[in-house]
Amino acid sequence: MSKRILIADDDDDALAGLAHLLNGMGHEVALAADGARAVEVAVQFEPEVVILDLGMPLVDGLAAARALRRLPNGHAxxxxxxxxxxQPQHREMTLDAGFDVHLVKPISADQLHFILSMTQP
Structure with missing residues (x-):
């Protein structure tokens, strides 16, 4: 089942690699190089899944997650x-910021497929 997926990462290679993988799985992908841009793109793109790096400059992944949750469709x-x-404290930080899942790089295609299968059709 194809999903709309937004990826935000300040590492161009990581962004391109993950986008290529997801496109190859048949998903529609939008990209952002930082957390602020991720929120802007989400408003227009209305993703079902948002994959955020945490250590981005300007607006990090934690702040972006909080902003995404405040959008009208943010809880969906x-x-x-x-x-x-x-580390355990990082997992607590992501949970507090509103993340559903915390994955540590690198991620395999199988892990990604499993996580995406948990979303609503």
Whole structure:
């Protein structure tokens, strides 16, 4: 089932690689290079899933998640933290910010497919 997925990461290679993987799975993908742009894109694109890096400049993934949750359709989105930060306190931070899932980079195609299968059709 094809989904609208927004990816936000300040690492161009990570962004391009994940977009390529998701496009190959048949999903419609929008990209953002920082958290502020992710919120702007989400308003227009209305994603079902948002995958956010946490350590982005200007507006980080935690602040972006809080802003996304405040959007009219914010609670319908699945928010996925995809980060190099994997300590227990980081998982608590993402939960507090409104994320549904916390994944530590790198992520496999199988992991990604499983997470996306948990969203509503």
């Amino acid at each position: 989105m699945m928010l996925v933290a995809l980060t190099g930060w994997g």
